[in-house]
Amino acid sequence: MRLDGRNLGWRYADGPWLFKDFNISIQSGEVVGLIGPSGSGKTSLGRLLAGYLNPIAGEVSVDGRSKSNKGSDPVQMIFQHPERAVNPKWRMAKTMTEGWSPDAALLEALGIKEQWLRRYPNELSGGELQRCCIARALGPDTKFLIADEMTTMLDAITQAQIWHKMLEIVCARQMGLLIISHDHALVNKICNRTISFPSEC
Numbered sequence: 001m002r003l004d005g006r007n008l009g010w011r012y013a014d015g016p017w018l019f020k021d022f023n024i025s026i027q028s029g030e031v032v033g034l035i036g037p038s039g040s041g042k043t044s045l046g047r048l049l050a051g052y053l054n055p056i057a058g059e060v061s062v063d064g065r066s067k068s069n070k071g072s073d074p075v076q077m078i079f080q081h082p083e084r085a086v087n088p089k090w091r092m093a094k095t096m097t098e099g100w101s102p103d104a105a106l107l108e109a110l111g112i113k114e115q116w117l118r119r120y121p122n123e124l125s126g127g128e129l130q131r132c133c134i135a136r137a138l139g140p141d142t143k144f145l146i147a148d149e150m151t152t153m154l155d156a157i158t159q160a161q162i163w164h165k166m167l168e169i170v171c172a173r174q175m176g177l178l179i180i181s182h183d184h185a186l187v188n189k190i191c192n193r194t195i196s197f198p199s200e201c
Contacts, residue, residue, distance in 0.1 A: 003176055004062075032179065076138075079133070080150065147178065
């Protein structure tokens with residue numbers, strides 16, 4: 001399976017293009033790094049690939065078919081700030097089962113404790129909340145993950161733990177993974193290849 005973005009372009013309102021005619025392809029089982037300066041549009045690109053934004057130019061497709069926002073989405077995105085990706089008024093059990101119900105094996109693999117599910121997001125640490133967001137994104141229909149600065153806000157030990165488990169799961173399920181990051185050392189260590197994102201058109 002392959003995730004493709006062809007001739008993608010994005011800008012806000014009538015402002016200048018953040019990027020234009022950009023092409024990207026990610027295969028199942030491949031870990032790809034995306035490196036570029038702040039403000040270049042890396043997060044916007046991730047949102048386009050995951051379906052949170054519709055491209056102004058170009059097309060996103062999965063296995064040659066134009067990506068639809070209907071039904072379960074094979075492309076999921078994990079954001080830098082997990083607290084912004086959840087409903088603060090929902091307990092974590094409701095958040096985690098909004099789209100599917102992670103089983104005990106996955107929760108254990110990600111180090112998620114049962115008591116966390118009875119809490120609200122503000123009662124968890126950043127690392128605990130991000131682990132829950134990762135589990136939520138790993139539904140049975142997920143074939144590609146977009147990780148946007150996923151562990152930047154976390155301490156080094158928690159970062160290492162999360163990436164270790166994440167890569168184990170991605171490898172076991174042969175998922176495609178796009179890592180958006182400023183951390184060249186991280187990308188060089190764990191990615192099969194790296195894409196340098198343009199800072200301007």
